Amino acid sequence: MPGGRTARSRFKIPLSCDDGASCSFAKQSGTAKLLRMASLILWDEATMTKRQAVEALDNSLRDIMGRRDRPFEGKTIVFGGDFRKVLRVVRRGSHSQIIDATLRSSHLWKVMRQLRLVTNMRAHNDTWFADYLLRVGNGTEESNDQVNIQLPEEICVPSRGKMNDIEQLIDHVFPGLEDNMSDPNYMTSRAILSTTNDNVDKINICMIERFKGEEVIYHSFDSAEDGPYGYYAPEFLNGMTPNGLPPRALKLKLNCPVILLRNIDPANGLCNGTRLVV
Template identity: 80%
Template sequence: MDGVVCGSFREAAERLGLIEADNTLDDCLTEAEQWAMPCSLRRLFATILVHCEPGDVCGLWDRHLEPMSDDYRRTRTSPNEVEQMVLLDIRGMLQSMGKDSIDFALPTIDDAFDPTEGEAREIIEESTVEFDESDTKLSSSLNLEQRAAYDEILLAVERGDGGVFFVDGPGGTWKTFLYRAMLAKVRGEGKIAIATATSGVAASIMPGGRTAHSRFKIPLSCDDGASCSFTKQSGTAKLLRMASLILWDEASMTKRQVVEAFDNSMRDIMGIRHRPFGGKTVVFGGDFRQVLPVVRRWSRGQIIDASLRSSHLWKRMRQLRLITNMRAHNDTWFADYLLRVGNGTEEADDQGNILLPDDICLPSPGEVDDLEKLIDHVFPSLDDNMSDSNYMTSRAILSTTNDNINKINIRMIEHFHRDEVIYHSFDSAEDDPYGYYALELVVRGFERNTIDAEIVIGQHAGRRVFLPRIPLCPSDNDMFPFKFKRKQFPISLSFAMTINKAQGQTIPIVGVYLPNPVFSHGQLYVALSRATAKRNIKILIQKEKPKEKSNKQNNNPKKRKRPTVSLLTSMKNIVYKEVLTG
């Protein structure tokens, strides 16, 4: 294998990447050291500690301390001080992942070297969030609806008597613009404003944004009466008590039990049980026209019951509605059409199908090459732009199911005429589940045990990261009769993505592939409203053709009928109107 005669079948399998070798993590760090900056190496080391189950932490530390400390050694002469600075940096990264250095067999940290003097890491992070100075001027550009929301929310912050608000607006009403203005105003006054979102993509586009589950330590599985996992003495609790404004975007996507768990914990740490969120000013944002919380195998009624509108907190929220400046695509008719689709008021036939604009639909004879036409529309001149990350991240094809997405991604990969790299996953049955963390990134380099990548969107755009294989477990305990664990690189191709995954994203150029109908509330509305202009949307609707009869006429090429090119412009639109008016 690789020019080496192996001494055993196991060694050969290890070299082929079919089973995990004992030194995989060591090799992962060694490979990254060829390109990585010391800070990136330290983050990779922390990631390995938290997610990759290293057996010899002390050995990894001793062998890789020097490359991880290269930047500190340039400015400090004391080896002990250099080691302490590396330890402090890694401790901060571990704490951001919910762990601490004392959880691992690392050298002891001398707090005399800690410049924070014991201040909670969470408070330091939020107090030092960098925001664009131009954001402080955004308030002068708000429209009347945005300005009314801005003034009312900031008045509650100024008074300090709290309030709960819900900013309701369809895609394109510049909700993020409003959030950035409020965050800049509060932070500019030296106060703490916490920015979170249900999805990682939505969180990444706000300065200092984090997912709500990460920031508030919300359990992945929440039942009625649940609470967050932080204690009253924790850094998270101290941060929340100091916060003047708490913002939670895309709240319509989350289950009500998750928001109620946060409410329970806020009332507890604030010591004010009779007021929502303990009397804090909390702003939720979202659009109930979009997809609702995903609940496997639940009925329509159960899904609606899981939505935020069904929470006892909903009636305590002040509604702030945005409609003006909806992303109109320079086409007021299409903006109104999107609203009718989202509200379920667009005229439909007795099967629930609505008509789509002809100019956004691709003609289809129902052939395999139809998908290639859609790809050409979304990814024109692909050969000339394969290495352009801006080109790649400004377009995507959306569809309903993972099977469709995999089909498109495989087809896209076939367009790349270069050597392919195949990574094997390592499967086992285990008892310890691990969380999955996601980044929007492009890959810069492939090695056997690490992937060199760069974050390309959001507040961390341009940051270089190195990924090891990470153990992942299904969150649904009913899928297998045992705990199944798969160790793999936490990435997937995203030339195409599911409609649900695209929620919260603005994608300049969008293709929509619908070989089968949408199947849940808001899917069609989300698919149509992701692009920045009507001219940048193309939809391919395919209907299954009836099977041809096997007879002599069909086998005769001269008598076989040519496929008729048809323009399919109708599609099912599923809207749960009760969740829009509840």
């Protein structure tokens, strides 16, 4: 969304957010002033958000506005999302723990009004695919004894051997890559999704090899958040690959120098931030 921010960044939601938590901004801060002025807040993909994060915003809005009797201080908030997608991930959590972490388990759910969107605008010109997605999401698509569904052949790329599958997939998703790799519209209108970061790294390596130019490798400067005395060996920090962040060795084809900085918390594998200095 143009001009959008992540909820955790915009509302200063703490990383460890439990019941009764509040956002970490002061009443006199710029964030508080902005929230007082806001007449509408849009929060997308709220179905994958931990309910305590939404409750933390509710607690903070009631505090900065001085009203404790109205949810979100009476402001209109539009939560977007689909509960048929992947729910909030709870590490080693049971089914009940995952359900408890969702927005529907929050005490705020009863004051929310549900508006259902029934038309898939992205697949508006492909009604068959839109209906197929709904059947899969609703659990009505035909499955076998192991509750596995068989993908239709028309949406599959047939395998030709393990060594060539990734190359064939790239050719299918990025036809004419050599002639269009400098076209931003061509590159941003296509994507390959994968289940694990290991597969993503393999696909990225294959894609980089297809680009023209000399390959360069940039290594990150890793430091431990709570290790100023060198308790953590550099080899240990270099081996950590937190989700959503580049690997230790970043392979690119550029004409300008890049420095990758990572500040890692070894206790949970989280990085405080990654900056590309060009």
